[in-house]
Amino acid sequence: MNSVPKKFQLNSIIHHNEYLINGKISKWSGNKANIYSTLLCDSDEKDPLLIGTSPEMSSELAMEALNAASKAYDSGKGNWPRMKVYERIHCMSTFVQKMILKRDEIVKLLMWEIGKNLNDSEKEFDRTIDYINDTIEEYKRIDRKGATFQNKSGVRALIRRGPLGVVLCLGPYNYPLNETFALLIPAIILGNTTIFKPAKHGVLLIAPLLNAFKESFPAGVVNIIFGRGRVLATPIMESGKIDVLSLIGHSSSAIVLQDLHPQKNRLRLVLGLEAKNPAIILKDADLDLTVKECLSGSLSFNGQRCTALKIIYVHEEVKDEFLTKFSKKVDELELGMPWENTLLTPLPEPSKPQYISDLIDDATSLGAKIINKKGGQRSKNFTFPAVLYPVSKKMRVFEEEQFGPVVPVVSFSDVSDPLNDMADSNYGQQASIFGKDVDALGPVIDSLVNLVCRVNLNSACQRGPDIFPFTGRKDSAVATLSVHDALRSFSIRTFVASKDNELNKNILREMIDSKKSNFIRTDYYL
Numbered sequence: 001m002n003s004v005p006k007k008f009q010l011n012s013i014i015h016h017n018e019y020l021i022n023g024k025i026s027k028w029s030g031n032k033a034n035i036y037s038t039l040l041c042d043s044d045e046k047d048p049l050l051i052g053t054s055p056e057m058s059s060e061l062a063m064e065a066l067n068a069a070s071k072a073y074d075s076g077k078g079n080w081p082r083m084k085v086y087e088r089i090h091c092m093s094t095f096v097q098k099m100i101l102k103r104d105e106i107v108k109l110l111m112w113e114i115g116k117n118l119n120d121s122e123k124e125f126d127r128t129i130d131y132i133n134d135t136i137e138e139y140k141r142i143d144r145k146g147a148t149f150q151n152k153s154g155v156r157a158l159i160r161r162g163p164l165g166v167v168l169c170l171g172p173y174n175y176p177l178n179e180t181f182a183l184l185i186p187a188i189i190l191g192n193t194t195i196f197k198p199a200k201h202g203v204l205l206i207a208p209l210l211n212a213f214k215e216s217f218p219a220g221v222v223n224i225i226f227g228r229g230r231v232l233a234t235p236i237m238e239s240g241k242i243d244v245l246s247l248i249g250h251s252s253s254a255i256v257l258q259d260l261h262p263q264k265n266r267l268r269l270v271l272g273l274e275a276k277n278p279a280i281i282l283k284d285a286d287l288d289l290t291v292k293e294c295l296s297g298s299l300s301f302n303g304q305r306c307t308a309l310k311i312i313y314v315h316e317e318v319k320d321e322f323l324t325k326f327s328k329k330v331d332e333l334e335l336g337m338p339w340e341n342t343l344l345t346p347l348p349e350p351s352k353p354q355y356i357s358d359l360i361d362d363a364t365s366l367g368a369k370i371i372n373k374k375g376g377q378r379s380k381n382f383t384f385p386a387v388l389y390p391v392s393k394k395m396r397v398f399e400e401e402q403f404g405p406v407v408p409v410v411s412f413s414d415v416s417d418p419l420n421d422m423a424d425s426n427y428g429q430q431a432s433i434f435g436k437d438v439d440a441l442g443p444v445i446d447s448l449v450n451l452v453c454r455v456n457l458n459s460a461c462q463r464g465p466d467i468f469p470f471t472g473r474k475d476s477a478v479a480t481l482s483v484h485d486a487l488r489s490f491s492i493r494t495f496v497a498s499k500d501n502e503l504n505k506n507i508l509r510e511m512i513d514s515k516k517s518n519f520i521r522t523d524y525y526l
């Protein structure tokens with residue numbers, strides 16, 4: 001710990017023992033899970049460092065959280081779903097102001113818990129704050145649009161977006177703050193009520209926000225529980241009282257959870273799942289630019305991004321040059337501590353280095369070579385990225401989402417090969433295409449846009465900026481997220497209609513003037 005700059009040292013083990021249910025922060029006195037950091041265990045002699053403990057809450061408390069959320073929603077009759085839009089916005093603004101105060105604490109825990117480097121940890125925090133503020137502004141815009149009557153064929157209608165109900169929100173470990181909040185925040189602001197359980201890694205960093213949630217939102221609107229998904233999420237889903245399952249994670253978990261719901265047609269899904277985003281390098285690509293984009297695209301945060309480039313297709317004619325340049329750059333990457341801001345940092349999952357090594361062994365046993373000198377070098381908490389070539393369909397790394405530092409490369413002479421592979425793949429999130437000749441690019445892009453949901457021209461895949469749609473085809477996603485689309489995904493259009501006659505006109509006029517309804521109104525929040 002002495003080698004850690006003072007600002008980033010953890011002074012003691014964090015005994016986090018609180019949870020938020022029904023507007024009350026309570027203390028958990030049952031079993032606790034140990035939270036380890038892998039940052040300092042770079043050799044077999046060093047064990048992961050115990051940095052904290054966190055509640056392993058019971059299924060009874062999970063049901064308490066569910067009941068609190070259900071009561072606050074009260075089938076749409078609760079105060080929160082019926083509240084004026086500006087009142088909900090006010091709660092969210094209060095929350096974001098309180099959250100900002102926790103920046104340093106959360107950034108430090110992001111580094112310790114998941115090994116994200118300092119710049120990216122700060123970016124994750126700041127991006128989340130921006131996301132909340134942008135969501136507030138977008139919701140105001142949506143509300144403004146809903147503040148006018150339409151009149152068609154003798155029917156007058158006031159159409160707005162309304163909440164869906166009780167939302168179970170489960171986030172991923174690689175963006176434990178940003179991606180989770182990109183689900184939670186729009187769900188809450190729209191008038192839904194929520195139960196949120198953090199992922200396995202990135203748990204302690206949620207604890208500093210419990211008070212902010214408690215002080216900003218009415219009881220039952222946000223319930224935060226800690227522990228195992230199997231223990232907590234299973235009874236919640238089995239109850240049939242969840243209206244929206246929102247999850248960023250693996251499709252296998254999403255399927256298990258959906259299957260537990262007794263009335264599936266009632267269950268809406270907002271899912272961000274795995275991907276195997278390819279880079280396709282055409283023969284006229286600017287190779288220096290391509291190498292730079294493929295490097296950050298495949299290996300920033302050690303490749304632990306759903307948007308990471310997870311397979312690279314390169315044209316036969318430029319394969320050798322690409323492999324030489326790319327593997328040189330990979331070998332120049334440094335592995336360091338998060339506060340040193342290196343691209344490569346220790347892997348937070350203790351089993352990941354072995355998994356990556358297994359993928360490398362499998363590929364090499366089936367004919368692939370490790371092209372870069374340092375590829376596959378092991379320490380206890382890391383496996384240095386191996387550039388593997390030639391990769392073929394029988395290798396695990398061709399199909400599996402590695403979500404870690406290994407880069408499979410396949411060559412092609414006909415661009416329909418990578419396109420056909422993508423068509424056969426279970427995934428369809430994004431792709432990167434590198435090239436200059438519009439005659440070649442045009443038709444490829446026309447196919448790619450139908451195979452994935454974002455085609456990045458001479459650029460790595462990425463989610464941001466958050467105003468752009470983030471979604472996927474096949475097993476990669478259900479529903480669309482962006483500042484605007486997430487507000488749509490967590491809501492439904494609902495409206496009041498009336499035959500256009502004097503009686504109804506008078507009622508509506510009086511309703512608007514007297515402000516007796518929070519729904520039927522034509523004013524809006526500036």
Ligand code: G3H
Pocket residue numbers: 174175179304305306307461462463464
């Ligand atoms: O893990 C998936 C994230 O949404 C990726 O976001 O492209 O901004 O790193 P990013």
